[in-house]
């Protein structure tokens with residue numbers, strides 16, 4: 001904290017800014033059922049700072065002015081805690097997960113993860129992601145509507161199992177897929193939020209079923225770690241890189257590495273799935289965008305070696321993440337009082353920059369509700385005007401991987417087949433755990449390229 005903070009704080013107003021007057025139970029329900037519209041309504045009525053009060057006495061100060069966003073992301077990490085705010089994920093990701101750690105423990109776990117996810121290293125995964133996308137396209141029904149989101153769920157899971165965990169053995173891949181489905185299915189989406197459901201009443205109860213699947217999945221992960229440790233040579237996957245180059249196994253131990261793999265799966269799967277479902281929905285709804293992507297791609301099958309030169313495609317991904325950041329708020333919990341411009345925020349408050357609100361603020365992004373990838377072809381917005389991956393010392397580790405993966409999947413699919421939306425799906429969102437995804441799952445009908453022309 002800067003020196004003299006105490007005296008500054010004493011002269012600032014102590015009350016948090018106003019927010020909705022609804023009782024906490026109704027605010028909690030509105031936040032769970034319709035996070036985007038609820039945030040929009042609150043911002044319209046109360047401006048760029050407002051306070052939400054949830055059941056359990058939890059207070060969330062939502063901020064969206066880039067100056068406040070910057071103050072939070074640059075605030076001292078020993079005051080603006082993220083791990084503390086994420087404790088609900090501990091049973092899912094593990095006690096050594098980056099997500100639930102703060103301070104030195106967090107920095108020690110984060111450092112080794114940064115290297116393998118650096119942007120230029122992503123090229124190694126291009127062909128794998130393209131091939132997995134083509135296999136997925138090959139399984140799609142022709143001429144009949146199906147939800148593209150479910151198809152993206154399959155591809156992104158396969159990408160994590162293969163490119164991140166390095167799994168190649170068909171039997172273990174099939175078991176891993178089944179266990180992930182069991183951990184993250186319908187019950188898995190609500191378990192992190194409803195503590196009362198977390199009671200082990202045998203394998204048929206939601207929590208008992210989750211614990212059994214988690215134990216079997218842990219066994220698979222430990223097998224994969226040992227294999228990567230025994231023979232890391234010739235492998236490009238992220239697990240092998242962590243074990244071989246960064247010495248993560250030595251730093252974290254086997255359990256620590258296992259928890260980080262759970263974290264990469266938990267943080268990287270549904271987020272990327274939702275972002276792709278939104279991207280296809282927007283591309284197919286917005287006249288002109290598909291044509292421009294295809295013009296940039298040119299004729300013939302897609303070569304992932306060209307990703308870096310596809311500026312418009314990258315802008316499409318960014319514009320999607322601007323209008324539909326899959327995680328609508330970043331979470332921090334104040335371990336001590338902190339000052340935002342003209343306001344003292346008491347310890348114990350959750351302070352949450354909202355990319356959803358900042359990205360839709362006309363003072364930050366003109367004509368904000370229009371899907372216009374061209375806006376990303378000019379100078380890049382600042383880190384507090386555009387932050388779908390959060391910020392500061394907690395900026396998403398997987399961001400370069402996610403953007404690259406989205407580019408390769410979009411390009412592969414759009415170069416291979418013609419897609420049209422089935423009906424007129426709305427832009428309304430539904431919640432899936434902490435993620436927001438299109439309510440109808442982006443229903444499409446697929447046909448071979450050029451069949452309709």
Ligand code: HEM
Nearest residue numbers: 264267268271272275327330389390391394396397398402
């Ligand atoms: C479009 C896809 C994705 C989105 C929108 C997204 C978004 C986010 C956000 C908002 C955070 C919290 C940042 C903060 O609190 O300031 C985060 C953290 C994180 N993400 Fe992502 N993410 C995506 C994909 C991925 C992928 C593919 C991986 C890895 C495979 C990943 C790994 C992580 C990890 C490990 C953290 C925790 C970082 C820390 O606490 O230090 N994410 N992500």
